[in-house]
Amino acid sequence: MFDELEQINRRPKPFEFYTASDLWTDEHTSKHMLSFHLNDTIDVSSRNAAFIERSVEWIVTQLNVGAQTKIADFGCGPGLYTTRLAQRQADVTGIDFSKRSIQHAQEAATKAKLAIQYVNQNYLEFETDDRFHLILMIMCDFCALSPAQRKKMLSKFHAILEPGGSVLLDVYSLAAFDKREETAIYEANLLNSFWSPNKYYGFLNTFKYEEEKVVLDKYTIIEASRTRTVYNWLQYFSPETLEREFVMGGFSLEGLYSDVAGSPFDSGAMEIALVAKRL
Numbered sequence: 720m721f722d723e724l725e726q727i728n729r730r731p732k733p734f735e736f737y738t739a740s741d742l743w744t745d746e747h748t749s750k751h752m753l754s755f756h757l758n759d760t761i762d763v764s765s766r767n768a769a770f771i772e773r774s775v776e777w778i779v780t781q782l783n784v785g786a787q788t789k790i791a792d793f794g795c796g797p798g799l800y801t802t803r804l805a806q807r808q809a810d811v812t813g814i815d816f817s818k819r820s821i822q823h824a825q826e827a828a829t830k831a832k833l834a835i836q837y838v839n840q841n842y843l844e845f846e847t848d849d850r851f852h853l854i855l856m857i858m859c860d861f862c863a864l865s866p867a868q869r870k871k872m873l874s875k876f877h878a879i880l881e882p883g884g885s886v887l888l889d890v891y892s893l894a895a896f897d898k899r900e901e902t903a904i905y906e907a908n909l910l911n912s913f914w915s916p917n918k919y920y921g922f923l924n925t926f927k928y929e930e931e932k933v934v935l936d937k938y939t940i941i942e943a944s945r946t947r948t949v950y951n952w953l954q955y956f957s958p959e960t961l962e963r964e965f966v967m968g969g970f971s972l973e974g975l976y977s978d979v980a981g982s983p984f985d986s987g988a989m990e991i992a993l994v995a996k997r998l
Contacts, residue, residue, distance in 0.1 A: 727922050727939045728903065733931045734865035736950045739841070743816040747916055750819060766858065768799075770980060774857075775803040777981040782853055782885055782994070784809050789851045791879065793842045793872075794860040798824030798835065805833040812836040814845050843868060850881050856888040857979055859990065862953045869954075873968030880997040886970065887994050889979050895989040896955035899934045901927050914940045914949075932956070958984075961993055970995035 742748055766774070778784060786808040792801050795813030797820045805811045805828070813835060815821050821839040828835040838845060843864075854876050864872060876886050902925045909921025922939040936951040962972045973996050977988035984991070 728924055730924075730926050731935070731937070731950070733928050733933045733935075734868075734952055736948075737865070737868075738948070738950050739816060739863070741947065741949045742951070744818065748914060749817050752817065752820070770978075771799055771803070774978075774980040775800060775807075778804070778853075778855075778887065778979070779807055781981060782887065784853065788853060789849065789881075790853045790855065791849075791851045793845075793854065793856045794858065795824065795837070796820045796858075798827050798837070800855060800857060801835050801837075802827055802831065802833065805835050806831070812838065812847075812849065812851075814838045814840060814842045816841050843871060845875070847879060849879065850884075851879055852881055852884045854880060854884070854886045856886070859889055859891055859953070861888050862890050862955070863951070864954070865952070866954075869964060870968070873964065873970070877969045877997055882997060884997045885973065885994055886965075886997075887979060887992065889990050889992040890956045890961060891953060892986075892989055892991050893932060893955055893957050894987050896927075896932055896934065898989075899925070899927055901925055909938070909940070914938070915942055917942055932960075956991060958986075958991060961991060965993065965995045969998050971998055 743752065784790070784804065784807060788809045790804055790809050790811045792811065792813045795801050795815045796817070798813055801811045801813040801824065813824060818839050821837050824835070825837050828837070861869060861872070880886070902923070904923040905920070907920055908918065909923060914921060919940050919942045921941070924937040926935045926937065928934070932955045934953045934955070938949040938951070940947050940949070958975055965972060973994040975984045976982055976992040977985045978990055979992045
């Protein structure tokens with residue numbers, strides 16, 4: 720038992736483990752994640768509906784989205800952005816890990832008679848011969864990727880964007896990092912049975928990595944038949960570190976904002992939104 724508790728409370732190296740599939744492809748947790756997406760009053764898997772409407776209007780205006788605009792939404796979820804952008808005549812492709820979310824998005828597109836292409840795939844593995852004018856990665860997905868994965872994504876973005884095409888994404892700021900604290904929590908059925916329909920015991924260990932500006936929420940879920948660990952990594956950025964990664968990836972910075980609805984940049988805001996152009 721002591722050795723097991725030692726393992727539960729062990730601090731791994733930053734981004735040592737990658738367990739995204741345990742969250743997005745699991746039958747039970749993906750159902751909960753979809754319900755969070757579709758609750759338009761909260762900001763959990765997706766932001767609330769009022770924000771998304773403002774965000775889409777700003778994207779359409781700021782990035783000149785029209786009938787000839789080809790857009791790829793990486794981590795599209797159930798299509799909350801793709802649907803709205805397609806309604807504004809854009810040619811939209813959505814990519815997401817969650818089969819459940821993609822099925823919902825496809826059903827919504829069919830019902831609305833919208834020609835949206837959806838791809839159920841880990842976007843790290845997505846390949847296409849299409850070329851896009853705009854790439855979206857919204858809800859701070861970029862933060863969940865390791866440095867090597869981020870470099871791979873920027874290379875992919877560069878390859879599939881038209882020359883002069885843009886990327887819009889958001890990340891968590893250093894102001895948000897400062898508000899995070901290390902914790903250790905133990906609860907029966909942690910997060911109200913989010914992790915399993917069966918009885919389980921859950922441990923949540925939150926680790927901060929000051930030098931790397933990374934936070935890990937490490938969930939250890941113990942059921943009668945199995946024990947599993949889910950690692951939720953988040954990288955936090957300054958404007959300078961974010962711009963540096965994009966410049967090294969072959970992009971130029973076009974603008975910084977406090978969110979993907981175009982709020983003016985504020986160094987004290989919890990998020991940074993970036994528009995970068997492919998060189």
